[in-house]
Amino acid sequence: xxESVQSxxxxxxxxxxxxxxxxxxxxRCQAVFERHGYDEIRTPVLExxxxxxxxxxxxxxxxxxxxxxxxxxxxxxxxxxPEMTASxxxxxxxxxxxxxxxxxxxxxSGPMFRYERMQTGRYRQFYQIGVECFGVAEPTVxxxxxxxLVDLYTGLGVPSLSTRVNSVGGAADRPRYRQALLAYxxxxxxxxxxxxxxxxxxxxxxxxxxxxxxGSPVLAGxxxxxxxxxxxxxxxxxxxxxxxxxxxxxxxxxxxxVRGLDYYxxxxxxxQSSAPALGSQSALVGGGRYDELVxxxxxxxxxxxxxxxxxxxxxxxxxxAADTFSPRPxxxxxxxxxxxxxxxxxxxxxxxxxxLRVDLEHRAVGVKAQLKxxxxxxxxxxxxxxxxELASGRAKLRDMTSGAEREVALADxxxxxxxxxxxxx
Ligand code: AMP
Numbered sequence: 001x002x003e004s005v006q007s008x009x010x011x012x013x014x015x016x017x018x019x020x021x022x023x024x025x026x027x028r029c030q031a032v033f034e035r036h037g038y039d040e041i042r043t044p045v046l047e048x049x050x051x052x053x054x055x056x057x058x059x060x061x062x063x064x065x066x067x068x069x070x071x072x073x074x075x076x077x078x079x080x081x082p083e084m085t086a087s088x089x090x091x092x093x094x095x096x097x098x099x100x101x102x103x104x105x106x107x108x109s110g111p112m113f114r115y116e117r118m119q120t121g122r123y124r125q126f127y128q129i130g131v132e133c134f135g136v137a138e139p140t141v142x143x144x145x146x147x148x149l150v151d152l153y154t155g156l157g158v159p160s161l162s163t164r165v166n167s168v169g170g171a172a173d174r175p176r177y178r179q180a181l182l183a184y185x186x187x188x189x190x191x192x193x194x195x196x197x198x199x200x201x202x203x204x205x206x207x208x209x210x211x212x213x214x215g216s217p218v219l220a221g222x223x224x225x226x227x228x229x230x231x232x233x234x235x236x237x238x239x240x241x242x243x244x245x246x247x248x249x250x251x252x253x254x255x256x257x258v259r260g261l262d263y264y265x266x267x268x269x270x271x272q273s274s275a276p277a278l279g280s281q282s283a284l285v286g287g288g289r290y291d292e293l294v295x296x297x298x299x300x301x302x303x304x305x306x307x308x309x310x311x312x313x314x315x316x317x318x319x320x321a322a323d324t325f326s327p328r329p330x331x332x333x334x335x336x337x338x339x340x341x342x343x344x345x346x347x348x349x350x351x352x353x354x355x356l357r358v359d360l361e362h363r364a365v366g367v368k369a370q371l372k373x374x375x376x377x378x379x380x381x382x383x384x385x386x387x388x389e390l391a392s393g394r395a396k397l398r399d400m401t402s403g404a405e406r407e408v409a410l411a412d413x414x415x416x417x418x419x420x421x422x423x424x425x
Pocket of ligand 1 (some may be wrong): 083
């Protein structure tokens with residue numbers, strides 16, 4: 001195939017029946033988030049590049065090397081969003097939402113774009129669903145979000161979940177920690193990867209997030225942010241952990257968890273699954289508190305907490321074959337002969353109008369092939385129309401699960417399909 005008609009590397013088509021499994025997952029997320037008071041926000045895929053440089057942090061992997069950035073026809077630098085928090089913060093400020101309501105809870109769902117090294121569970125166009133809560137400084141809100149996620153994944157049957165939390169501290173904590181980290185890392189700089197040696201000067205906290213030397217003893221021995229928090233930050237972290245315990249969430253404190261974005265200021269968290277289908281990409285979702293971002297982007301001081309979950313990884317970890325998520329037709333109408341096919345078309349139209357899900361065969365194929373198709377589609381019932389049925393206005397309605405048949409009037413089909421199937425003999 002010539003290059004022009006292939007999809008872009010790392011960007012995938014979503015085909016049935018996989019799309020049914022996705023829809024199920026998305027609808028479940030939406031239902032759970034709405035139960036917790038979150039309303040949907042949709043923002044454009046394209047934003048000014050400066051939004052992400054300022055929001056996510058200049059010295060992060062995303063901004064340094066993963067963004068799809070280009071000039072538009074007027075030479076403005078635009079970027080396809082690599083994540084949604086920056087866009088939500090922009091919308092929150094642009095529409096002065098904080099003036100309208102003290103607390104805002106948004107959820108979103110959509111494609112994100114990062115030029116990353118591809119593998120199972122890691123793509124260049126991928127989907128995230130996430131929430132942002134603005135206006136609540138109390139650390140119970142991050143615990144509420146984590147408990148909501150654990151319930152979501154547990155309810156979906158995702159196996160072997162583990163929740164890790166840490167605190168990265170805010171403006172009041174960072175300088176002290178930065179100093180301690182630099183004092184430890186600088187004499188050991190030669191043992192760090194090339195990227196991290198550079199990060200020592202630009203953003204030393206990012207060294208803890210190194211993707212190259214994940215098992216490095218230097219990093220394992222690094223000072224912990226948790227030991228350098230101010231009393232207030234430590235108390236807030238402890239209160240969030242207490243709320244998690246109150247909510248019955250099992251979690252571990254992971255001192256090296258810093259997440260790949262610069263805007264976090266307090267509790268950060270990640271939920272992983274060891275489902276084998278995920279391979280090495282075990283992180284299902286990540287998030288945390290970012291109390292300084294709204295103000296740093298030009299808005300009023302606004303505490304905030306949010307997370308983003310990966311849809312592809314959720315689907316990989318979700319048990320069940322994709323085709324079992326496809327909706328089943330209520331009826332498959334098979335027809336023998338031209339006249340019966342014409343009648344079937346009209347019957348199907350009427351039944352669909354009555355709210356039923358009906359499939360039929362338009363092509364002149366044998367009845368055996370038609371019933372095979374009814375089976376494949378997992379139709380609940382089937383009915384064969386031939387000359388006799390047209391003449392009498394009656395036909396045998398077959399329950400595809402039990403095999404039981406009963407004679408029905410074609411005119412009553414909608415009612416018959418709505419009634420429960422006859423008891424098996
Ligand atoms: P992040 O926005 O980096 O905090 O990522 C949040 C979640 O999005 C991760 O836990 C993953 O589930 C998912 N995710 C991030 N990057 C990718 C990617 N390139 N491909 C697929 N999923 C991703």
